[in-house]
Amino acid sequence: xxxxxxxxxxxxxxxxxxxxxxxxxxxxxxxxxxFNYVPxxxxxxxxxxxxxxTEESFHNRGEFNAGFARRLVLKDGAVPxxxxxxxxxxxxPTTSQQGSSSQEFPTTSTLHEVGCQSETExxxxxxxxxxxxxxxxxxxxxxxxxHLRNKGIRATFYGHDVGTQTTVTCPDVQLSSTQVKxxxxxxxxxxxxxxxxxxxxxxxxxxxxxxxxxxxxxxEESELAKDQQPxxxxxxxxxxxSCLRELFMSCPICKTKCVVQSRRRGTFxxxxxxxxxxxxxxxxxxxxxxxxxxxxNLLLSAATYFTGGSFKQLEKIFxxxxxxxxxxxxxxxxARNFIEPTIIHKWNRDQLNLIKQLQEGGDVAVxxxxxxxxxxxxxxFGSYTIMHMETNKILDLQLVQSNEVGGSYHMExxxxxxxxxxxxxxxxAVDYIVTDRHPQIQKYLRDRNITQFxxxxxxxxxxxxxxxKLSQMKDCEVxxxxxxxxxxxxxxxxxSSESGPExxxxxxxxxxxxxxxxxxxxxxxxxxxxxxxVSRDPTKWFQPGSVALHKVEKLLYNKRxxxxxxxxxxxxxxxxxxxxxxxxxxxxxxxxxxxxxxxLCRLYLAAMHYNENANRxxxxxxxxxxxxxxxxxxxxxxxxxxxxVKIDPTYNYVDDLMSLLLHKVFVDPTPYAEELHTIxxxxxxxxxxxxxxxxxxxxxxxxxxxRGVGGxxxxxxxxxxxxx
Numbered sequence: 001x002x003x004x005x006x007x008x009x010x011x012x013x014x015x016x017x018x019x020x021x022x023x024x025x026x027x028x029x030x031x032x033x034x035f036n037y038v039p040x041x042x043x044x045x046x047x048x049x050x051x052x053x054t055e056e057s058f059h060n061r062g063e064f065n066a067g068f069a070r071r072l073v074l075k076d077g078a079v080p081x082x083x084x085x086x087x088x089x090x091x092x093p094t095t096s097q098q099g100s101s102s103q104e105f106p107t108t109s110t111l112h113e114v115g116c117q118s119e120t121e122x123x124x125x126x127x128x129x130x131x132x133x134x135x136x137x138x139x140x141x142x143x144x145x146x147h148l149r150n151k152g153i154r155a156t157f158y159g160h161d162v163g164t165q166t167t168v169t170c171p172d173v174q175l176s177s178t179q180v181k182x183x184x185x186x187x188x189x190x191x192x193x194x195x196x197x198x199x200x201x202x203x204x205x206x207x208x209x210x211x212x213x214x215x216x217x218x219x220e221e222s223e224l225a226k227d228q229q230p231x232x233x234x235x236x237x238x239x240x241x242s243c244l245r246e247l248f249m250s251c252p253i254c255k256t257k258c259v260v261q262s263r264r265r266g267t268f269x270x271x272x273x274x275x276x277x278x279x280x281x282x283x284x285x286x287x288x289x290x291x292x293x294x295x296x297n298l299l300l301s302a303a304t305y306f307t308g309g310s311f312k313q314l315e316k317i318f319x320x321x322x323x324x325x326x327x328x329x330x331x332x333x334x335a336r337n338f339i340e341p342t343i344i345h346k347w348n349r350d351q352l353n354l355i356k357q358l359q360e361g362g363d364v365a366v367x368x369x370x371x372x373x374x375x376x377x378x379x380x381f382g383s384y385t386i387m388h389m390e391t392n393k394i395l396d397l398q399l400v401q402s403n404e405v406g407g408s409y410h411m412e413x414x415x416x417x418x419x420x421x422x423x424x425x426x427x428x429a430v431d432y433i434v435t436d437r438h439p440q441i442q443k444y445l446r447d448r449n450i451t452q453f454x455x456x457x458x459x460x461x462x463x464x465x466x467x468x469k470l471s472q473m474k475d476c477e478v479x480x481x482x483x484x485x486x487x488x489x490x491x492x493x494x495x496s497s498e499s500g501p502e503x504x505x506x507x508x509x510x511x512x513x514x515x516x517x518x519x520x521x522x523x524x525x526x527x528x529x530x531x532x533x534v535s536r537d538p539t540k541w542f543q544p545g546s547v548a549l550h551k552v553e554k555l556l557y558n559k560r561x562x563x564x565x566x567x568x569x570x571x572x573x574x575x576x577x578x579x580x581x582x583x584x585x586x587x588x589x590x591x592x593x594x595x596x597x598x599x600l601c602r603l604y605l606a607a608m609h610y611n612e613n614a615n616r617x618x619x620x621x622x623x624x625x626x627x628x629x630x631x632x633x634x635x636x637x638x639x640x641x642x643x644x645v646k647i648d649p650t651y652n653y654v655d656d657l658m659s660l661l662l663h664k665v666f667v668d669p670t671p672y673a674e675e676l677h678t679i680x681x682x683x684x685x686x687x688x689x690x691x692x693x694x695x696x697x698x699x700x701x702x703x704x705x706x707r708g709v710g711g712x713x714x715x716x717x718x719x720x721x722x723x724x
Contacts (some may be wrong), residue, residue: 007049015049016072029079050439052080054523062652065233192663232299232658238323239286244271248284249276266326290666297326301334302661306343306654308587308605339671342661346653347604348675350611354393355426363431364390367455367574368419370412371581373590373599379408379687382595383603384415385580386423389434389572392614394580394607396422397602399683413440420448434569453569457578460490466555476548479539482514486556493565501564507565513554516541580610596681605653613649 007017020027028038034046050072056063057078063069072395159623241262248260256277263270268289273282287296293582304314309470311331358364367387368687372379379402386396398418400411408556414437423430432451435441436458464487471479493506505524512520518528535541542549588594588602619627627645634637665672 001437006047008046009052010049015051017049018053018072018074019047023077026077026079033080048080052082053078054081056217060650062655063650065655065658124308124710157465185416194356232295232662236296241269244269244286248273248282251278251280253280254278264324265294266297266330267300267324268296269324269419293666297330298334298338298666299382299658300326300498301331302339302342302658303654304331304659305335305339305601306605307651308602308609310592335598337673338661338665338669340597341669342657342665342678343601343604344676344679345665345672346660347608347659350608351396352426354388354395354611355423358388358391359427363429364395364397365431365434365572366423367434367572367577368416369574369577369581370415371584372411373588379411381599382408382411382415383584383599384412384419385607386419387574387577387580389576391435392576393611395419395428397603397607398422399596401596401685403685403688404682410440413444416441420450434572434574437564452567454564454567455574456491456494456568457562457573459568460487462646463490463556463561470551471554473551476551478540478542478548479552481537486510490568494568494570497570501563503568503570504562504566507562508557511557514542514552515544515549540558576614580606583610597676597679600679608653609649609651612653616646616649618644619647 007015014206020030030048031038031042031046033052035042048199050058055073057075058064059073059075060069061072064072142350245260245262249257251258254275254276254277257282259274259276261272261274268285268287270283270285273280273284275281287294289295301311303309304311311328315325315328317323324583326530332677365388367389368384370382370384373381382400382402384398385394387393388395396419398415400415400418402408402411405411405414420430430450432453433445434453434455435445437454464483466478467486468484470476471483489507491498493503497503497506501523505520505522508522509520509525509528512518518530518532520526520528554706584603584606587606588599594602621627628642629645632644633641
């Protein structure tokens with residue numbers, strides 16, 4: 001495989017390099033972009049970097065920039081459209097190719113024309129040009145812009161063969177009478193580092209000639225850094241401090257040992273080099289500094305927050321590897337001033353765009369459910385989510401703190417109220433909603449005249465627990481053979497019916513079916529739909545008048561069960577909403593305490609991730625077969641289940657958040673901070689209590705296992721009158 005060269009427009013380019021496509025039509029468009037015409041002869045190893053393509057030209061640009069992909073994947077038929085300001089060399093077209101598209105080489109005042117005659121011209125004219133070897137004072141630093149080789153008089157410029165009978169621009173060279181061997185013009189081979197699979201990048205060797213002046217290079221780089229906009233697309237590397245100090249230990253001019261000083265700020269490090277002999281001085285920074293903020297520190301905080309990572313866990317990793325890192329206070333300052341306003345703004349913008357799209361379709365069918373941060377009735381936070389069932393997208397998400405509503409039991413009703421108010425305020429009407437069977441939710445939706453259906457899984461789960469407990473009794477062992485069939489009958493009665501009475505009629509048919517009676521006295525469902533056949537196990541049927549049949553009738557046909565069966569959802573269920581709740585655990589674990597805004601932002605991040613990957617397709621093999629994995633759910637007690645495997649998720653929302661943070665929020669955070677401050681933050685749970693002094697609390701601290709002086713047990717005398 002031929003070695004990839006640097007980008008056609010950027011010599012020494014470190015970006016991702018893309019080779020010429022195989023499709024002839026697309027390849028001609030690439031060549032026309034590079035040369036302004038389609039040449040007959042060109043180097044097949046020409047490459048372009050990703051900077052010449054738009055964001056839409058790649059399948060995984062956001063995932064690559066966020067660090068979740070190793071290679072950029074270019075879309076079929078993508079062509080470069082973004083030009084560059086760099087001065088480039090383009091080979092002159094032949095007489096048949098010139099015309100209106102011919103152009104001259106860009107030159108500067110420091111360059112002049114030098115004619116070259118090829119070996120082909122010598123044969124044709126019979127005149128051999130006078131050639132001699134000369135010595136120069138040209139440093140390898142000046143030769144880094146082009147390469148020369150001593151085979152004939154051919155030259156390569158910016159990695160492209162100049163060819164014959166061509167004029168080459170060369171920098172001014174001061175000649176001397178010292179004879180130099182031809183091998184001087186052969187450039188030093190530069191080492192290569194293999195990056196991602198086939199991608200390679202050349203490393204420039206620092207020149208050692210006495211004419212090299214690094215001070216001018218540092219000045220140019222510092223001036224470019226001032227005009228450069230914050231960018232997160234640059235590759236980052238782990239560099240050892242000892243390797244960095246080797247670059248500054250000796251003076252590049254007089255080779256004397258220098259005085260080196262370093263200063264660090266989180267992941268940022270800067271070196272100051274001073275030569276006491278020739279007074280050469282240089283300053284170097286490991287990353288750009290925007291204002292007073294090192295860009296690497298901000299990007300590390302943002303990447304940790306946006307991907308749902310934990311700063312404490314990341315800090316442990318950094319400490320174990322001795323990587324320098326900023327403090328938690330710096331991370332919180334970044335989050336409070338820049339990162340959290342970015343998340344709030346993007347969620348509000350995405351939510352409004354989604355609601356506007358759904359307004360065109362009329363009333364919507366939604367599902368709603370609450371997730372508490374702790375089980376039971378001791379939760380501090382409760383998040384209520386509304387999901388659009390047809391598109392499988394999160395419409396709204398409200399966070400409720402328990403002291404806002406007088407207790408965690410009332411958080412679900414308040415969350416639902418806020419979600420419905422949000423949709424109605426934006427002109428989106430609800431046709432019906434699928435929820436669980438929470439009593440407060442039932443009454444609230446009746447008062448608001450909104451049709452409610454129950455999720456089948458919630459109903460079946462509660463009923464199956466009672467049936468399993470009943471089957472453990474000695475006189476109801478026959479029920480064990482029917483547990484799986486009854487679970488299936490619940491789902492079938494719901495999804496195969498169009499009305500509530502039809503669901504009840506099919507459910508009541510179970511009473512006759514378990515007694516081996518398959519004709520029923522109900523016109524809505526007069527006969528079982530299964531084929532007539534003789535059972536292989538006659539002992540599985542319930543006997544009329546038996547204790548087991550009486551207990552099963554009492555459990556399956558009481559008033560509340562029949563009422564719930566009538567309201568089971570026959571179309572959409574809340575299983576997707578439960579999957580979203582599982583995704584929240586990645587961004588907001590239940591064993592981690594977050595402040596109110598921090599909790600809300602992590603919920604929004606989970607919603608962004610779910611909405612982007614809500615409708616992923618099933619993965620397939622190279623032969624086109626669907627991919628499944630086998631699992632053993634705990635709820636099914638050892639029963640194996642096939643679960644479809646989806647394609648890998650994307651993380652384009654992280655790329656969008658990074659771009660919004662660097663180019664807008666970080667530049668002017670005021671309007672975004674004002675948007676965050678419009679969110680009402682409830683007082684803390686301890687705000688209603690009076691906080692005593694620290695000394696008083698310590699003085700009253702008594703452990704029941706503490707011992708007094710001399711090893712005697714410390715006793716606390718009880719006062720019966722005060723009950724203490």
